[in-house]
Amino acid sequence: MVTPSRCNPDIRSSLLLVDDDIALCEVLDRTLTVRGFEVRVARTAKQASRLVDDDPPQFAVIALKLPDASGLKLLSALLALDPHMRIVVLTSYPSIRTAVEAIKLGASDYLAKPANVDEVVSALQRDRGNDSVPIGKKPMSVHRAEWEYISQVLRENNGNISASARALSMDRRTLQRKLRKRPPRD
Numbered sequence: 001m002v003t004p005s006r007c008n009p010d011i012r013s014s015l016l017l018v019d020d021d022i023a024l025c026e027v028l029d030r031t032l033t034v035r036g037f038e039v040r041v042a043r044t045a046k047q048a049s050r051l052v053d054d055d056p057p058q059f060a061v062i063a064l065k066l067p068d069a070s071g072l073k074l075l076s077a078l079l080a081l082d083p084h085m086r087i088v089v090l091t092s093y094p095s096i097r098t099a100v101e102a103i104k105l106g107a108s109d110y111l112a113k114p115a116n117v118d119e120v121v122s123a124l125q126r127d128r129g130n131d132s133v134p135i136g137k138k139p140m141s142v143h144r145a146e147w148e149y150i151s152q153v154l155r156e157n158n159g160n161i162s163a164s165a166r167a168l169s170m171d172r173r174t175l176q177r178k179l180r181k182r183p184p185r186d
Helices: 022-034 045-052 071-081 096-105 117-125 142-156 161-168 172-180
Strands: 013-018 037-042 059-063 086-091 109-112
Touching: 013 022, 013 045, 013 071, 022 037, 022 117, 037 045, 045 071, 059 071, 059 117, 071 086, 071 096, 086 096, 086 117, 096 109, 096 142, 109 117, 142 161, 142 172, 161 172
Parallel strands: 013 037, 013 059, 059 086, 086 109
Antiparallel strands: none
């Protein structure tokens, strides 16, 4: 169980929440506080680094995309401060590649938004994978595979839409239209 500190039940577990989505931060801050966490909120990687320099938290929930850096870079920096910290990565742009990288870098879990507080707390409580996760019976859809490939090319071009469109042999406006849609769920 993760709520109050393992050593002293009167001490609350410290948690760093890093996301630029103000509404999500307010909801998670409020609900995680009720669940026994002492929450510190940051909107950027730089702000998060300043908050934890002297006092690393036991837990962290970080967004994959932050305004000033990748959440993967922040993940590495946080684990350098405390290798035992449990970190959950949240993203609106889930992909297999970033999920694998987050786990390789030491994340406890990787969740797609919108994730509810129960999913976040459950992910923080696990120190190993979950072998009861059902294995999908159907392969990835064509739409999902397309989204994954477009996301990969966009990352390779540092988010440059024009360069990505050229690499994909696609009209820039078509690419922009595809990117406005939410990623398919499979």
